[in-house]
Amino acid sequence: MYRYDEFDHQFVRDRAARFREQVARRLDGSLTETEFKPLRLQNGVYLQLHAYMLRIAIPYGTLSSRQMDRLADIAERWDRGYGHFTTRQNIQFNWPQLKDIPDILDALAEVEMHAIQTSGNCVRNVTADHYAGAAADEIEDPRPLAEILRQWSTGHPEFAFLPRKFKIAVTGAPQDRAAVKAHDIGLITTRNADGQVGYEVLVGGGLGRTPMIGKTIREFLPKDDALPYIEAILRVYNLYGRRDNKYKARIKILVHEEGLEKIRAEVEEEFAARRAEGSKAAPDAAQVAKIRGYFGGPSLAKRPAVSETLQQALVADPGLAAWIEANMAAHRTPGYAVATISLKPIGGAPGDATAAQMRVVADLARRYSADEIRVSHEQNLVLPHLALNDVPAVYAALKAAALATANAGQVTDIIACPGLDYCALATARSIPIAQEVSNRFGEGARAREIGELKIKISGCINACGHHHLGHIGVLGLEKGGVESYQITLGGDATETAAIGDRIGPGLAYDEVAPAVERLVEAYLAHRAGPEERFIDAYRRLGPDPFKAAVYDAAPVTV
Amino acid sequence: MKVKSDFHIVSANLLLEGDIVYRTAGGGWSRAWRDAAVSHGREAADALLASAAAEPHLVVDAQLAPVFLDAAGQARPATLRERIRALGPTTRTDLGKQADLAPEALPGALEAA
16 A cells, blocks of 8 residues: 655645644634635535535545544544445545544544545546456556556646546556546556557546546557646646536536547647656656555465365355355455445445444454455445455454445445435435335345346435436436436446436436336346346337336326 | 525524524524524515624524424424424434434424425
C-alpha cells in the first residue's frame, strides 16, 4: 500500500489545522456562511437533511486495517456508531457536529486519510477496480496510476475551479469492475500489438440527468504519457467547458456538443505542446518506480491450488459453500482468493457498517489478508488476499458479525444512495425500496437460481445510486407532492456498458418492490436457460415482456 | 416537494451542532416540532423567515416549510421531506428526533398532500 511521505503528512496536517481555524472564524462571526460554505465543502463537510455530513476519501478504495479501525473510532466517538460506504468508494458519516470535525480531520490525518476534494468542482477521489493487485484477469495493477493522479490532482491550483466536478476511474483488467465508462475519464489497461502495456482512454462518460457512456478518445496511450495526456484533457475541458449552466457543465456535454473529433484534436494539440515543452506534470522515473514499489503486492507464501482444509469445511457447512460460490473470486496467486464482504444483509441498508463490524473486518484483514481491505463502488468490502486454508475461519468470523451474507452480484446485492432518508437533494426514498426488494427475495435457493442481477436505486436525478447502469434501475422522483419511481431496464456498468431504457410511467412507492418481483418472474419465465443472465435475456427479448410484467398488473402509476 | 399551503413553519440547522431546530413564536429556537411558530399567509411567512435568517451566528440554512393544520389546530408537515426532517430516517427509528425527543414533541401523522 502507498504510505505518505513527509510532504503528504505535512500537507494533510496543514489542511486540518487550517480548517480548524476556519471553523473558529465562522463561530466567532469573522466568516459568514456564504464565505464558509465553500471552505467546508472543500473539506468534505456537507449540510444534509438532518445534520452535517462528512465525506471521507478512500483513494482507489484501498484501506489498511489501521485506517478501518480509525473509521470505527470516528463512528463511535463522534457519530452514531455506523458509517455509510458509497458508490464513490468513499465513506460518509451522517451525524457529525461541526464543532467536532476539526478533531475528526486530525484523527484521519494520523492514519493518512482526509476529506479533501470530496466535494467541489475539482478532480474527485480517483476510483479503481476493487480487485486491483489481486484479480486473476488483471494485466497490471491500476493503483500506481491512480495514486499518481491523486498526488497530481490534490491541491492542483489550475484545476481547483473546473466548470464542474471531475471523476476519473481506472481498471487494470479487461473485465470492468470499476464502471470506468461512466466517468469523466475512464482508463482501461490494455496491451498494444507489440505487447506493450498502456491505456485505452475514454472521455465524457457520466450519469445524472444526462447519462452518457464514455467515448474512446485514444485507443492506446503509452503508460508514460498518461499524466500529460490527462492533463491535456483537463486543460481543454477547463478552457471550453460551459460555465453558464451547471447542468451542462460536465465534460460529457462538451464532448457531446462539440463532437469527439474536435475534442480529440484539441487534446492532441495540447498534449503535443505539453510534451514539447516538457510537461511538469510527468513524474520522473524514480518517483514512478517508488510509487509502483508500494503496490508490488504482499509477499504471499506458496500454497497448493487446492486446500484440503477448505474442502473438508465445505462438506460440513452448506452455508460456506453458498458464500464461496457467490462471494469469492479467483486470485492471481494459486491457493488464494479474493472475498467480497457483503454490506447488503437481507433487509438492511446498502453500504452501512457498524463500528463493531468495521473492527471485525480490520481484524480479519490484519490476520488473513495482508492488512488490506477494499471498498467497492457496489458498496461492499473486499478482503483481497485470502489463503484458501483460512476461508473457513474468515467465514465463521464474518457470520458471527452478521457480515456473511452470500449474495455478491445477486438480486439482493443492491446499490442504493441514501435518498430522502438522509440527503438534502433527494426527491424520494431509496433505502426502504432496497430493503423491501431484498426481503422479498431473501438469501437462498431462489436468489441463487436468479443468478447475476444488478439492481441500482437512486433517490433523485443526480444518480448517485447508478440507476442508469442497473440491469433493473429505479429512479425516485417527486410528482405532485408524492414519491414516483421510474423503472429502467438494460443498463450495464461493465465493459459492455449501456444506459438503461425507461419502460413506462412512474410507479407509486408501494408498487416498486412488487414490480421488481414481477420483472424477475418474467425473466425466469422467458430466459433461455439458467446460464442466460437477466441482462442477456433483456437484450435478446427486448422490453415488451418486461413492460407487460410491470404494467399489465395495473399498478398505481404516478 | 412543491405543496401549496397558506401555513408555514421555519426550520434551520444549529451552526455548531447541525441539529434541526424550529423558529418559535417568541423569537427563539426549539428542537421540538410542536414549538414551531406557524405563519399564515405569504407576508407572515416571509417575516418569520427574515427573523430567522437574521441570526446567522446561531443557525444555518433557515427555510420555510409548508404545513397543514389538523382539526385541533396543530401543524403537521405537508411534505414527506419535512416529516423525515422532523422525525428522522424512516429506516432507522433509533436515529433523529424520533429517538431523541418525547412523542408529544413530534408532529403527528403525515396529512395527505
